[in-house]
Amino acid sequence: MEKNIFEQIRDGDAKSDIVYKDEYVTAFHDIDPSAPIHILIIPNKKIDTLNDITEEDSIYLSKILISAKNIAKQFKIDDTGYRLITNCNKDGGQEIEYLHFHLVGGVRLGKMISLPKDSKKIFKKFTESNN
Ligand code: 5GP
Numbered sequence: 856m857e858k859n860i861f862e863q864i865r866d867g868d869a870k871s872d873i874v875y876k877d878e879y880v881t882a883f884h885d886i887d888p889s890a891p892i893h894i895l896i897i898p899n900k901k902i903d904t905l906n907d908i909t910e911e912d913s914i915y916l917s918k919i920l921i922s923a924k925n926i927a928k929q930f931k932i933d934d935t936g937y938r939l940i941t942n943c944n945k946d947g948g949q950e951i952e953y954l955h956f957h958l959v960g961g962v963r964l965g966k967m968i969s970l971p972k973d974s975k976k977i978f979k980k981f982t983e984s985n986n
Contacts, residue, residue, distance in 0.1 A: 880915070880919055882926055892960045898918070904943050930961070
């Protein structure tokens with residue numbers, strides 16, 4: 856089966872700007888940054904989405920958090936602050952089927968979630984039916 860882009864980056868088959876790599880994780884600059892600092896961190900094990908993690912993956916997940924902290928320090932945004940985000944599936948906005956975390960910072964970030972204009976109605980309906 857053909858490797859997707861993050862598998863290719865992990866294996867050095869596709870060009871990327873890697874900022875950190877060890878046995879468990881690979882971190883590289885996002886090709887289309889949403890903030891002055893926008894780095895993607897992936898586990899070296901191919902996990903499709905957050906839904907697919909298992910207890911056995913704990914080491915990868917903890918290494919992702921530790922590397923996020925260290926990379927934030929490396930880019931001098933640890934004190935000012937940053938955000939670590941993972942998108943899951945279609946509604947979460949996941950485009951690449953390979954678990955990844957966006958480390959973003961270098962500017963005061965806006966609201967955590969921005970919804971499309973017509974979503975207010977859907978949101979209202981959803982909260983009503985869940986209460
Ligand atoms: P998602 O929407 O899946 O959470 O995030 C995918 C991210 O991967 C996007 O921010 C997008 O800019 C980034 N991306 C897509 N293709 C490439 C690529 O070829 N190289 C790098 N470095 N980033 C990519």
